[in-house]
Each structure stands twice: as C-alpha cells, then as structure tokens.
Amino acid sequence: MRPETEAELADIIKGADAPLSIRGGNTRGMAPAGAVLETGGLSGVEIYEPGALTLVVKAGTPVAEVEALLASEGQRLPFEPMDHRALLGTAGVPTIGGVAAANISGPRRVQAGACRDYMLGVRFVDGNGVVLKNGGRVMKNVTGYDLVKLLAGSYGTLGVLSEISFKVLPKPEAAATVLINGLDDATAVQAMSAALGSPYDVTGAAHAPVGVDGTPVTMVRIEGFAGAVAYRSEQLKTQLGKFGDVSVETDADKLAAGWKWIRDVEGFATQEGDVWRISVKPSDGPRVAAALNARGVMYDWGGGLVWALTDPGQDIRPLLAGISGHATLVRAGDETKAQIAMLHPERAPVAALTASIRQKYDPRGILNTGLMG
C-alpha cells in the first residue's frame, strides 16, 4: 500500500484489520510483521522560507532531496542525520519521515541538538485512522502538550507521520578538524571534554581507537565564518597540545569524508558482528568499552555515544548493569533480532506509562506492532 495523500493514508489505517508494517525508505532493515504501508507517495516540500529558517515537508520526501534544497540556499539540517545504508548493507532511499520517526542524529547532536530538537510540528495519522496535528511552523511554541517530541523517535508506533516542520540553520562558510593522534580511550574522552567545555563552540567530537590508517585518532570539529574557524582551531590546537600530537585539517573534502565516516559508522560496515549504539554520559564511554570486550568500538558525542561491534547473538545489556544510559541493537541477524529487543527495556513505572500511551494512540495495536516492545 502506498497512499498518495494524507486522506488516503487515514483511510488505509482506518480500514486496516491486521497489523501494518510502516516503511519509509526501508534502509533500516526493520520489518515488523504486517502488510507493508509505504510513505514514499507522500512526498514534496510544502513551505521553505530561508529567511525564517523553516521548512515544511511531507514525510515520504527523500532526505537527499531535502538536503539539496537547503544547500541551494546555503542552509542545512543541523542535526546531521546518519545514513544507515553502508552499515546495514541495505538499499532504498532514506526519507525525512524515517529520520524523524527514529529521531536520527549524527555527530553534531552533541552541540546543536537532536532531530527532535529541530522538529517544530507534525501531522500524523494515529492507529484509529484519525488525522492529527501538533506544534506548528514557528520556532517558539508552547501551546498545549508537545506531542511533536513524543512522535519523534516513536518508530511509527503512535501514528504514521504525514508532514513535518523543521527549524533549519545556515551552513557555515568554513570548517576545520583538530586531530590528535595516538590517544588511548580514556585520554581521548578527557581531551574531547576539554574541547567541548571550551568557549570555541565545538560541533563534533569523536574518537576512533582504530582510525582509517589503523591507529587511534581523535577528531574535534569547528564550524563558522573563516576568521572564527582559524582562530578557534588555533586556540584548541594549543589547549589540546598537552594530550598528544595535534594537527589541524581544513581541506573541505577530507573533512566531509572524515565526519561521514564517523556519522555512518563506516569502520564497521565491512566487518562481521552485531552493531550496538550505546548512549551514556561521556566519561562512562570507556567504561562501556571495557565492560563489553567488543570486537571494535568507536566514540562520538565526546564519548557519550559508543558504537560497539560485538560477537553475533550476544546480549550486551547485562554487561552494562550499573552504567546509566541505553543500548540499541542496530545491526544483527534475524535470529538475534527475534531474541533481543532493539530498544533498551524500560524500568517498570516508565514501561507502564509508555505501554499505556501506545494503547491510547493505537488501541488495536496495528502500527509497527512490537517494534518498541
């Protein structure tokens, strides 16, 4: 099923008598049981006002189309959404609705905020087939409850997104990456904390124990006007000098490739094993790595996001007991996926709340059944 309008989408859900498997670009390899409901037919930009930093777009619009339009006005999605295709070995075309439904954010999340922080409004169809709206297209809006945040990251289980309003931001004219070579994980996190705690507005801080050339590399990104970038990267180069051998990279192509390598976890793409994404407070990052005894790890968000490559079929969550945060199983074989929940199980009082909310929005339990637990 592939509705072309919001009204058709509503009719399909209203008329459904069995579970629906909601599909944007199908780049995540999630395939909950049910008849496939594709959102790709709901495509196109409704409003784009560069001077107001706002974009209203239908949910099935390809991310690439959105990014190209924004780039034509020197703007961008600030939260740098990841493209899962290389890591998961999937084809398909990522959609903006898929990004929103899974609250997908990349390295810039640590400074700019997550996808949900840039979502100003949504239109969606709930499990009863009712068309609903929340938020709007203005940057400050506290009118009623913020269901926009609730829908962001709800993986289609509360409703199928039909339209999303975003706040967008200017794309800076210059960028640089301050590189430190050869650090161990704990020292790298300290260096990234120092950078993120500086006044230099760092927009990315990642550490790969095994970089592209096989040795450890720590990356700190600065973006802005040319003069500011030059000044800040020099300041950081000086301040981070105590941690190790520091250099500054300013080649635009190398920067883009380097941060895409982090964003899309390209280092694990061709390696076998399950892939986990673990969110903790940054200083706990190395503790996570030590607890896992993984085949490989990579740190983003200053150490607060740990990507781990692990033995297939292993549930790592018991190993992380005592560390606050959550672990998401991003890549695994079907058998493992059937046994280990994708999302971190919630504690009892919270689980009761979320189950009850899901029941309100989808009383028949037909939207991506079981995907969130």
Place this chain on the structure above:
Amino acid sequence: MEMPKPNPDILALKPLLVKKLQEVLPHDAVIHEEVETRAYECDALTAYRCPPLAAVLPRNTEEVAAVLTICHDMGVPVVPRGAGTSLAGGALPTADSVILGVARMSEVLETDYDNRFVRVQTGRTNLSVSGAVEEEDFFYAPDPSSQLACAISGNIAMNSGGAHCLKYGVTTNNLLGVTMVQMDGTVVEIGGAHLDAGGLDLLGVICGSEGQLGVVTEATLRILRKPEGARPVLMGFDSNEVAGECVSDIIKAGVLPVAIEFMDRPCIRATEAFAGAGYPDCEALLIVEVEGSDAEIDEQLEKILAIAKSHNPVELRESNSADESARIWLGRKSAFGAMGQINDYMCLDGTIPVNQLPYVLRRIGEMSKEYGLGVGNVFHAGDGNMHPLILFNANKPGDLEKCEAFGADILKLCVEVGGCLTGEHGVGIEKRDLMVDQFAPEDMEAQMAVKDVFDPKWLLNPAKVFPLATSAPRRIAAE
C-alpha cells in the same frame, strides 16, 4: 475567567487533610490558616485570585510523594507552584485545591563540568543555576526575563524561552532528565546525564505540560561554557516592513546572532520617557547581539552592518565599550517597566512566522484604534515570538474585559497567519479558551489522552490548558 465550582465534599475534608499532611511534613510546611493561604491566591496573572484549601512546602522527592499520595487517596486536586511568576495563571489555585510549592527545594545536587551538566532540585531559581556553575565560566542557557525569580520547576512546566533562544534553544532543548512524582505518588526517573531517550520521549512531553502530568522534583540540565564575549548593535528604521526585511536578510546571510530584539514606536517612546537610553525616535528599532572573541564579533558585525546599511537605517549604533553595550540594552530591558508606568498592561506572547511581521503589526495598530487601547510591541524578532503590551486601567470598569478581548483578537490573528497562541509563557487559564482556535477537537483529545495516562483522575492542575467545556467530561468522570 470561569473556574470550576469548588467541590463541597473536598472543602469539608480540610481538617482531616491538614492533619494527614502534618503527619508527613514538618509543622511549618503545612499552611492552612486563611490569613496565610492568601499568599498563594495568585501568580503573576494578578487579575485572578483564589486562596487554596492549603499550601504545602515539601523539601524533597520523598515528601512530595507523601503529599501527593495523601491528596490522591482523598481525591484532592493539587496545583504545583514554582516561584509564582507565571503570566498565564499556571499556578492559580481553586478553593478546593492544595498548592504544592517547591520553594524549599533549591539545592544543587551534582555539578559535572567534564560531562557538562548540573542536577538541581527544581525550586532553584533559573539565574542561580547559572550562578552555581559560574566559577568555572559555565552557564545555563534558557534566560526568561523573570530569571532572577522564576524557578526551574516552572521553566520545565512552561518550556520557558528567553532572549537568547535563537542560538541556544528553549528549556526542552537544554533539559536532559527529570525525577518526577506522579499524582498517585509513583516516582519516575526519566532521562539523565546521557543524551536522548531509549524509548518514547516522555521527557519531551513532560516539558511544557504545565504541571499536569506530574511534579518534577529534580532536573538534570545541560550547561555550556560561556562565550568569550558579546556585543550588541542598535539599528533604527522608518518602517516595520524594512526592519522585518533586515532581520530576514541577516538570517539568510548565514549569521546566527544570539538575540534579535525588536521594538516599535510606541514602545520606543515609552522607554525613552522612562529610561532615557538615547534611542532614536523611529518606527522600528532592532538590537542584534553576537558572541565570540573580539575578532569573531568584528567579523560577524561587519556582515550585519553591511546588511543593515543596505536597508537605509535612520540610526546605526555600534558599541565600543561595555558601557555603550549596557546603554543599548537599557531601553529594551526597561520596556516592561516603562509601559507599566503609563498604565496597567497585559503582556501577550503569540508567535508568528517572521515574514508576517509587518502585516501583524499593522493589524495590531488598527485594532488598537478600534478598541481605544494603546499597545506597544517588543519582542524576539529572530524567532517571531511577539510580546504586545496592551495598556488598560484596572480601576476603570470594563477596561480589563476590553483588554482581554483585544488580546484574544491578537492571538487569533497570530494563529490565522500560521503562528500560535503562546511562544513561551504557556496556556494556563489565560489562553485556555482560545485553544479551540488553534486545535481541532481531536487534536486536543490526543493531548488529553496523555494526561489520562499520567493522571487518570485529573487531579493535577486541573482546569488549565484545555477549555473547561473540553476537559469537563474527564474532570467530572474522575470525581
């Protein structure tokens, strides 16, 4: 403003309720004498007042849970209260409700500069959160103008903004986690020092829920390192349209100032008479502030000034010292006081798409003549969050009602052009009955379904946010 009739059965329970509350709280934390409960009869929306049945001042999560359990079991409504600075009546009690004030919960529980967060009890004031991390040159970004007095609990309830949110976002973008007590006494921990939710983003819906889902007792807040410096520039224009175009062009040029403030002629004249900041007598005035090192500020201001000049400003004033910066901000910061000296005023906070600015200002001017009430406009132009200040005389019979009708018309206009009723103050009781202008019945149903989950008996801050008629079936069913 209509409020539900107090339930006589609950009023009759007062002696028993007070006795039970005194069993779980220190003696001076239960306020029940009529002369004392009067202190809690209103918040900053002073036009509406009603002393509560009682007020309690717990010191921690456990005491909050004990209070809520008692009230829940007895079916007594609870109105959470931060510092009582709400302009929307968010903390207005009913006669049969208990005010739960968090004023005694003001401790800093944890400060972590390496991981860039602070964990506080939510009765702590906004400014004193920044104060607690100032020694290391950090700050908490959201800065509502009441920040000296307002509490973090209220900031979370209303998802408060401030002048600098164009760059730093509002409360929800800076809130990492909460400890919250549900109406039945259940304590939940949501989020923490890590980023993003593992499941549904409950934190996102709790923030801005106006104290209707639970009482937030502790909050984990993101802190940031202070920029090296900041500097404003002032520009005057002879039309609102041109000032609006200038704002749009600055943003399109890729400059992201931390603040873009706008004042119109009535407001400029009022503040000049009051504060004498030396503002030009023009139609529209902008204050644009940027941050960074001196050289970075120069780099950004050069671009901003070039854009401003292309719009033929009647005044363009750069700051060359801290003193000059303070003078540029003086009038803006005195605006509310200046308007207050002319007469009583009502402050609105509807938000509009920024390209609708000239049209909305023109319509407000026309309506001002129709209603015969003066209005000054001062607002955050970068994000379209307006603050029309309507002047009226509270002692003149009928003036408040006329002012409220004018205000409602302005807010309906905001919705009509694609904006919303409230950008940062919240709905409270003030804008409750206008919700039908922004939302269809089913949109409100979807919101109320969330309250049904967190507070099935509709005891927490009832009769707020949703029109009384809309929430009536649920409130009555729960009785």
